[in-house]
Amino acid sequence: MKTSSVDQIIADLLGQKQYHYTSQQIFEQIRTRLPAVNRSTVYRSLDRLVSQGKVSISDIGTGSLVYELVGNGMHHHLVCQHCHQIITIPADEINPLFSKIEQESHFQIITNHLILYGICPGCQNKKEL
Numbered sequence: 001m002k003t004s005s006v007d008q009i010i011a012d013l014l015g016q017k018q019y020h021y022t023s024q025q026i027f028e029q030i031r032t033r034l035p036a037v038n039r040s041t042v043y044r045s046l047d048r049l050v051s052q053g054k055v056s057i058s059d060i061g062t063g064s065l066v067y068e069l070v071g072n073g074m075h076h077h078l079v080c081q082h083c084h085q086i087i088t089i090p091a092d093e094i095n096p097l098f099s100k101i102e103q104e105s106h107f108q109i110i111t112n113h114l115i116l117y118g119i120c121p122g123c124q125n126k127k128e129l
Contacts, residue, residue: 005034006030006034006037006041006042006045007045007048007049009030009033009034010026010030010042010045010046010049010055010067011049011054011055011069013026013029013030014026014055014067014068014069015069019068020058020060020066020067020068020086021066021067021068022064022065022066022067023042023043023046023064023065023067024064026042026046026067027039027042027043030042046067050067053070054069054070055067055068055069055070056068056069056070058113060077060079060086060115061079061081061115061117062079062084062086063084074091074113075088075089075090075091076088076089076091076094076113076114076115076116077089077113077114077115077116078115078116078117078118078120079115079116079117079118080117080118080119080120080122080123081117081118081119082119082120082123082126083120083122083123085120085122087120089114094114
């Protein structure tokens with residue numbers, strides 16, 4: 001099996017929607033299309049796509065590294081510490097805050113990924129019951 005076809009399937013999967021997949025989830029999704037694929041082939045493809053700058057890898061505090069297509073646009077995350085739900089926030093909603101911090105502190109922000117941890121509404125409601 002050509003690794004380029006696995007690379008393309010990974011890119012297609014990650015490009016379907018703005019979602020963060022673990023390597024295990026990616027492997028399981030690819031197995032539905034290519035039942036004979038080896039886990040090591042998928043992991044090598046992921047490593048290659050990350051090193052080529054086509055896919056990003058992030059630790060968002062859920063216990064597993066997640067992958068996403070770089071072309072999905074810059075965005076930030078809210079992560080529920082109870083259920084690990086990830087809510088995406090478009091960068092244009094946060095960038096004004098970065099600009100204000102830079103102006104007031106004279107500190108150049110170079111990050112492109114902000115993660116805020118908290119408790120989602122669903123888990124808040126469960127705690128109230």
